Structures are given as structure tokens and as C-alpha cells.
Amino acid sequence: MLSRTFILQARIDAEDLESWCAEGWLLPCETESGREFSDVDLARAHFIRDLLALGVNREGVPIVLDLVDQIHGLRRVARDLLDTVKALQRERDSE
Amino acid sequence: MLADPYVTLGVEKSASQDEIQKAYRRLAKKLHPDLNPGNRQAEEQFKNVTAAYDLLGDADKRARFDRGEIDASGAERPAHRYYRDFSEGASPYSSDAGYEDFGDADEILAQMFSRGGRARAHMRGADIRYRLELDFLEAVNGGERQVVLPDGSALDVNIPAGTREGQILRLRGKGRPGLGDASTGDALIEIEVRPHRIFTRKGDDIHIDLPISLREAVLGGEVVAPTPAGKVMMKVPKWTNTNAVLRLKGKGARRLDGTSGDEFVTLKIMLPEKPDPELEKFVAGWRGEYSPRQATES
Numbered sequence: 001m002l003s004r005t006f007i008l009q010a011r012i013d014a015e016d017l018e019s020w021c022a023e024g025w026l027l028p029c030e031t032e033s034g035r036e037f038s039d040v041d042l043a044r045a046h047f048i049r050d051l052l053a054l055g056v057n058r059e060g061v062p063i064v065l066d067l068v069d070q071i072h073g074l075r076r077v078a079r080d081l082l083d084t085v086k087a088l089q090r091e092r093d094s095e
Numbered sequence: 096m097l098a099d100p101y102v103t104l105g106v107e108k109s110a111s112q113d114e115i116q117k118a119y120r121r122l123a124k125k126l127h128p129d130l131n132p133g134n135r136q137a138e139e140q141f142k143n144v145t146a147a148y149d150l151l152g153d154a155d156k157r158a159r160f161d162r163g164e165i166d167a168s169g170a171e172r173p174a175h176r177y178y179r180d181f182s183e184g185a186s187p188y189s190s191d192a193g194y195e196d197f198g199d200a201d202e203i204l205a206q207m208f209s210r211g212g213r214a215r216a217h218m219r220g221a222d223i224r225y226r227l228e229l230d231f232l233e234a235v236n237g238g239e240r241q242v243v244l245p246d247g248s249a250l251d252v253n254i255p256a257g258t259r260e261g262q263i264l265r266l267r268g269k270g271r272p273g274l275g276d277a278s279t280g281d282a283l284i285e286i287e288v289r290p291h292r293i294f295t296r297k298g299d300d301i302h303i304d305l306p307i308s309l310r311e312a313v314l315g316g317e318v319v320a321p322t323p324a325g326k327v328m329m330k331v332p333k334w335t336n337t338n339a340v341l342r343l344k345g346k347g348a349r350r351l352d353g354t355s356g357d358e359f360v361t362l363k364i365m366l367p368e369k370p371d372p373e374l375e376k377f378v379a380g381w382r383g384e385y386s387p388r389q390a391t392e393s
Contacts, residue, residue: 027187039221039271040181044188047129047178054120054127064130069190071132072182 006037010045020048025065100147100160100167108161112154119148128177138177176221220271220280227252227264227284231291234258235301235323235348242284252284257299257349260288294323299356300347306365307331309374322346322358329360337364 001009006028007017020026021035025048028035044065051061101108104118122144124130131137150167151157159165227242237256241249250269258264263285270280288296295302305320315333319326322343329341339362347356367374386392 038186039176040178040186040188043176043178043181046175050123050127050129054123065188066190068129068132068178069188072179073190075132075182 001037001042002033003035003037006042006045010042010049012045012049020045023062025062098143098147098167100150103143103147104151106151112152112157115148115151115157119144119152123148129179132179132182180221219277220273222280222283223270224283224285226287228287228289229254229258230289231294231296232323234260234286234288235294235296237349250282254286255349257351257355258286258288259348260286262286293321296348299350301356301358302361303358304361304363306363307335309364309366312336312362312364320358320360323348331362335362337362 003014003017007014010017012020017026021028026037026041026044028037028041030036047068048061048065051064052058056064101110104115104122106115106118110118123141126137126141126144128134128138128141146167149156150160150165156165160167223244225242225244227240229240233240233254235257237254237258240252240254242252243249250266252264252266254264263283266282266284268279269282272279293303301323303321305318307318310316311318311331312335313333315331315335317328318331320329320343324346327343327346329343331341341360341362343358343360345355346358349355
């Protein structure tokens with residue numbers, strides 16, 4: 001979706017969008033017809049809006065985002081490790 | 096029955112706006128789904144807390160709720176997807192930082208990351224939900240409606256005859272596109288029906304009150320009765336009383352099996368609005384001995 005639709009769906013104003021992109025909190029694709037936003041960007045914008053509404057200040061937002069992104073990365077690794085362990089177990093059981 | 100928003104937020108009815116905001120923030124920080132990536136219950140609880148705060152956090156809405164003018168459902172928010180829902184797919188925000196200190200595990204993990212990214216690239220698109228408000232007759236008779244989605248595109252919705260309040264119409268493949276080869280989600284449209292001036296609906300039956308004149312009540316005759324599908328002639332038998340109910344078979348709402356409910360017409364005898372000297376004279380000369388209040392007087 002383009003910026004205009006994104007602003008409407010994320011329920012933020014154009015100024016917020018500019019500064020959030022400038023800060024690197026949102027990373028839309030730059031295309032010939034302008035910035036193109038995905039559903040991930042939209043969900044992240046909702047999250048940022050909620051954080052600000054909960055009283056997290058502008059300095060705190062990137063810290064929370066970074067930690068949350070790390071948690072997702074670690075959760076993914078943990079799940080893959082578990083899958084691998086399970087597969088190894090099955091392999092051993094069938095031997 | 097919806098939960099009491101005061102209980103949901105854990106505040107007294109007499110709490111100040113400031114206390115309500117504090118209570119909301121305390122709970123929301125704990126329950127926000129994106130701050131609880133692994134806790135599936137958090138989303139439901141967060142939704143309830145947010146709905147309660149939407150109502151009580153706004154002094155105007157809160158006052159109207161306290162007076163009983165609106166109920167707790169007045170504060171429902173449109174659904175949106177949380178950031179955590181995208182953690183599985185590859186995104187520009189994916190972070191693989193945080194395990195460098197594992198030393199030689201690094202290579203194995205790097206392998207997993209690249210495999211995980213590829214293997215999980217297919218994900219069915221999300222369903223989108225809308226509410227559509229219909230006129231009473233539109234719901235009973237069915238028809239076509241165009242719904243304009245938030246992104247500006249339009250969706251043609253076929254409303255089947257007999258659609259009920261609260262019914263959900265599913266439009267396959269009209270939701271969000273999937274990732275990779277996965278299929279598109281569905282659009283789920285929840286129907287709300289506006290009340291009608293004269294018709295009410297109970298199940299598949301339609302009920303109306305129809306006024307008749309004293310003359311029609313005493314002597315009988317044909318009257319015009321409105322039905323959702325149009326006007327029909329209806330025979331009022333001689334000597335019909337107020338609250339007599341006549342049934343118009345098959346004039347109700349359509350059922351799923353193709354049959355229809357009935358329309359029930361409750362008759363009400365109405366005297367002329369302005370005094371009619373001729374009628375007064377006639378009734379004065381009438382020596383009726385009947386008392387309709389025998390039951391209430393004894």
C-alpha cells in the first residue's frame with residue numbers, strides 16, 4: 001500500500017509517518033511510485049502507536065522495538081532447535 | 096453479556112479519569128500481545144482491557160455508559176493484526192542478533208535462519224472483518240450491496256434474502272493476499288440490521304400492528320396490509336377485536352431451506368382522530384350491556 005492508505009489504516013498522521021521512517025522505525029520499500037508499505041509495516045506501526053500511547057517516550061521506542069525483534073529472532077531459533085531435537089529423537093527411536 | 100468495564104480495568108465506579116488511565120496503562124503494558132509474543136491468551140485479555148478503556152477513558156462516553164445510554168459493546172475496536180503475527184516470515188526487521196556469544200554454535204544457527212526463512216515463506220493470507228449495516232427490508236428481501244474497504248477498493252456483496260442480525264457472510268478469497276504460494280484469506284462480513292418503523296422480526300416471522308376502524312372491526316371487510324415484499328389484501332372477519340392476530344402465511348423472512356416464515360398482523364381498533372358527532376349520537380343510543388372489565392373488577 002502507498003503512504004496515503006498506510007496513514008489511514010495505521011491511524012497516524014503524515015508527520016508521524018515521516019519521522020518514524022526517518023528514525024528507521026519503519027523500513028518501507030522505495031519504489032518508483034513512492035514508498036510501498038507491507039502488512040508487516042502496518043502491524044509495526046500499530047505497535048509503535050500503542051507504545052507511545054502507553055507512555056513510552058520517543059527515546060524508549062527504538063529500544064523496545066529492537067528487544068522485541070531480538071525476542072522474535074531467539075524464539076525462532078528456539079523453535080528450530082526443538083524441531084531438530086525432535087527429528088533426531090525420532091531418527092534414533094526408529095533405529 | 097459483556098463484562099463490566101469497571102471490573103475489567105479493576106477500578107471503582109467512582110474512579111477519576113486519571114486513575115482509569117493509570118489502571119489501563121498498567122494492564123496494557125502487561126498484556127500487549129507484542130510484548131507477550133508467546134502468550135496466546137494475552138491478545139484476548141488485551142482486547143477486553145482496551146475495549147473497556149475506550150469506553151471509560153473518554154469522559155463523555157463514560158457518562159453515557161453510566162447513564163445506561165450505551166452498552167459495553169459500543170467500544171469495540173476494528174481488529175488488526177499484531178506485529179508478533181509476522182515474526183515467522185522473513186521481514187526487514189528480523190533480528191538475528193543475540194546469540195553471538197554462543198561461539199561455535201554460530202554456523203548451525205546461521206544455517207537455521209536461512210532455512211527457517213525459506214521454509215516459512217508460505218502463509219495463508221489473513222481474514223478481514225467488516226461490519227455492514229442493512230436496512231430492515233434489505234435484510235429480509237436480500238439484494239446486492241457494495242462495501243468500500245479501508246484501502247479504497249470496493250467489494251460487491253450478495254445479501255441473501257432472510258439475512259439475520261449478527262449473521263456472518265463469508266466471501267472466499269476476498270481477504271488479504273497470502274505469502275508465497277499460500278491462498279488468499281476470506282472477507283467476513285458481520286451483518287447488523289437497522290430496526291424498521293412498522294415491522295419487527297422474531298426468528299423468521301414478521302410482526303406488525305395494523306390499525307382498523309370501528310366499522311371494519313364490527314362488520315368485517317378487506318384491508319390493505321403491508322408486508323416486506325409489498326402490500327397485500329387481507330380479509331378482516333366480522334366482529335374482530337383489538338389484539339386479534341391474523342396470519343399471512345409465507346409472508347415472513349426466507350429460511351435457508353427455501354421456505355419462508357409468516358407475517359403476524361395484530362389488529363388495533365382506532366376511533367377517528369377528531370370527535371365524530373354522528374358516531375357519538377349513535378353510541379349514545381346504543382344500549383350495550385357488555386363490560387370488558389369483568390376480569391379486572393372481580
